[in-house]
Amino acid sequence: MNFTFRRKRISGILTVLPAREQSFVDDMKNFNFPEARSLKLKEVMGYDKHRIVEPSVCVSDLVVFALKHLFEKELLLPDEFDALILVTQSPDYFMPPTSNVIQGRLNLKKDLFCVDINQGCAGFVIGLIQAFLLLEQESIRKVLVVNADVLSRKTSPKDRNSYPLIGDGASITVVERDTVDSVIHANLKMDGTRNNVLMIPAGGFRRPSSPETACLEDVGDNNLRAKDHLHMDGSAVFNFVQVEVPALIADLLQHTGSSIEQVDYFFCHQPNRFMLQKLADKMRIPHAKMPSNVVENFGNSSGVTIPTAIAFNLGDRLIQEKFKVCFAGFGVGLTWGAMLLDLGRVNFNSLIDYA
Amino acid sequence: MTDYLSNTALNDIFAILKTIRPELDFSRSRDFIAEGLLDSFDVVTLVSALDKKYGISIPGTEIVPDNFKNLETIETLLRKSGAKL
Numbered sequence: 001m002n003f004t005f006r007r008k009r010i011s012g013i014l015t016v017l018p019a020r021e022q023s024f025v026d027d028m029k030n031f032n033f034p035e036a037r038s039l040k041l042k043e044v045m046g047y048d049k050h051r052i053v054e055p056s057v058c059v060s061d062l063v064v065f066a067l068k069h070l071f072e073k074e075l076l077l078p079d080e081f082d083a084l085i086l087v088t089q090s091p092d093y094f095m096p097p098t099s100n101v102i103q104g105r106l107n108l109k110k111d112l113f114c115v116d117i118n119q120g121c122a123g124f125v126i127g128l129i130q131a132f133l134l135l136e137q138e139s140i141r142k143v144l145v146v147n148a149d150v151l152s153r154k155t156s157p158k159d160r161n162s163y164p165l166i167g168d169g170a171s172i173t174v175v176e177r178d179t180v181d182s183v184i185h186a187n188l189k190m191d192g193t194r195n196n197v198l199m200i201p202a203g204g205f206r207r208p209s210s211p212e213t214a215c216l217e218d219v220g221d222n223n224l225r226a227k228d229h230l231h232m233d234g235s236a237v238f239n240f241v242q243v244e245v246p247a248l249i250a251d252l253l254q255h256t257g258s259s260i261e262q263v264d265y266f267f268c269h270q271p272n273r274f275m276l277q278k279l280a281d282k283m284r285i286p287h288a289k290m291p292s293n294v295v296e297n298f299g300n301s302s303g304v305t306i307p308t309a310i311a312f313n314l315g316d317r318l319i320q321e322k323f324k325v326c327f328a329g330f331g332v333g334l335t336w337g338a339m340l341l342d343l344g345r346v347n348f349n350s351l352i353d354y355a
Numbered sequence: 356m357t358d359y360l361s362n363t364a365l366n367d368i369f370a371i372l373k374t375i376r377p378e379l380d381f382s383r384s385r386d387f388i389a390e391g392l393l394d395s396f397d398v399v400t401l402v403s404a405l406d407k408k409y410g411i412s413i414p415g416t417e418i419v420p421d422n423f424k425n426l427e428t429i430e431t432l433l434r435k436s437g438a439k440l
Contacts, residue, residue: 040375041396044403160396221394235395235420242415274399278415 002255003186005132009178011142012075012347013318015171015311016066017051017298019353024048027164030157032222038160046273046292047164050299052152057354058092059148060101062170065354067106075348076174078106081142083113083134087123087303089332090150091116099146113140120198121269121331122188123147123303124173125339128327129186131175145173147303154200156225158216162232165272167299170354171307174347187252188337189244197236198332202227237331241275244336246283249328252338260285263340264323265313269330270294270305303329310343311351318349364440368429371404388420398423405429409438 024047028038041047053062063086070076086099093101099114113134119126127145134140148170155166202213213227225231249266253259266289268276276292279285291313294305301308306327310318322344330336372381379392387393393401401423402413413436422432433440 036377037375037397037400040400044400221396238415238418242418274403275415278412278418281412282415 001188003129003132003188005184005186007178007180007182008132008135008184009176009182010128010173010341010343010346011176012070012174013171013307013310013349014066014070014075015169015304015308015351016062016069016354017167017169017301017308017351018053018057018062019355020052020054021049022052024050024164027157030163031160032158032224033160041160041164044274045165046296048296050165050167050295051169051301052166052299053150053168053354055153057150057168058098059086059088059090059150059170060092060098060105062150062168062354063102063146063148063172064105066170066172066352067102069352070172070348073348076172079109081144081174082111082140083115083131083143084108084146085115085117085127085130085134085143086146086148087117087119087127088148089118089120089302090148090154102146119332119335120149120302121271121300121305122329122333122335122337124171124269124306125186125188125327125329125337126335127303128173128175128339129188129337132184135175135177142174142176145175147171147173147307149302149304151230151302154203154228154230156216156223156229158224159219159229160223161221161234162230165295165300166230167295167301167304169298169301169304169308171304173307182342184339184341185252185256186337186339187248187255189248189335191334194236194240194334197233197240197334198231200228200230237271238275240334240336241271241330242278242282245279245328245330245338248336248338249283249326252326252340256340258324258340260289262324263289263326266290266326266328267306267309268328269300270309271300271331302331308351311349315349318344318346320345364430365426367408368405368426371401371408374404375400384425386424388424393423395420405433405438409433409436409440411436411438
């Protein structure tokens, strides 16, 4: 599905990551594998350290912290945005929506459209699409796209498939109308027939949590996890990404008459370095144009990885300069989406610690 | 199964497999995957080592268990990926 948006822009990005850092070498002690084999994996996948919340920290804690930071620094005023789109797979509660919890904790205005979207690694692209659609309304001048997840709390430390790569975090992306005639193109696809490839099997209404779903099970390859934990079919996800994402980006470039050479950066979701470098090789994109350094430094925080990659790799350069960028998010659903836009001259682009 | 694979290439692949799982004897196996000699992460480590050794990038879409069953399938994959054996 193709989208075209006119006169819209991203005017600021803030990422907040837990200050607590865990190292892969420490994680290894929980895995039922010889150390040498785990260390090889560390080298290939780019696992090194990841940011994990303390067990009691929730999504709204990270987001409230980030918004307070923006308000205190006067980078954003509490009254100047009209919608808050929260994209998360780890809400504080089933009900009420966590976006409303955030609104309440900050005593934000009542004329605020708050909505939660249950999406993951494609959540940055999904959130932006929703924000651009809302900005078609006269009454909405500025929208916050908030991506946030604390999925480490639902990941088994004894599951080498997923624990070493998992990270927590939140990002606030401010979206508003542009004064120049800019055009943003996006392409989005979904395949619900593969919904079981990435899932938390228990804890919802289909299979409520119970002592049984909390029991660790040997799920093969010496990995232990419970039904309450995140399950990822690594091979299926890898194959999905390698087959679908290059075609998606190629379609977007073709549709917009753009070439790889014209794009300064491809900011993709960050599952691991190996997967991203294979993607880049398949599309003949120089590795320098497709950063893959988020997992090794911070972990994979679902929809937060693209804002993290932008903040970590461009930082203050994004305040002065403008780049042609392509975003690509892919994951749970399955969902995959890409977006081509001019990004730059923003008011802020930074990464802070939640402590 | 390795008649047309040079001894050097054969030794190189065996040497790489040995660094990944030094405790196993790959020469006695007909199917590295089915017999549990390589798991999915070992395959990733193997691909990375083969890429480096032969100066290629094995396409992500080719990283499927069937291509890593034995020396013959690995050799076919390497040739398909542009390796000079």
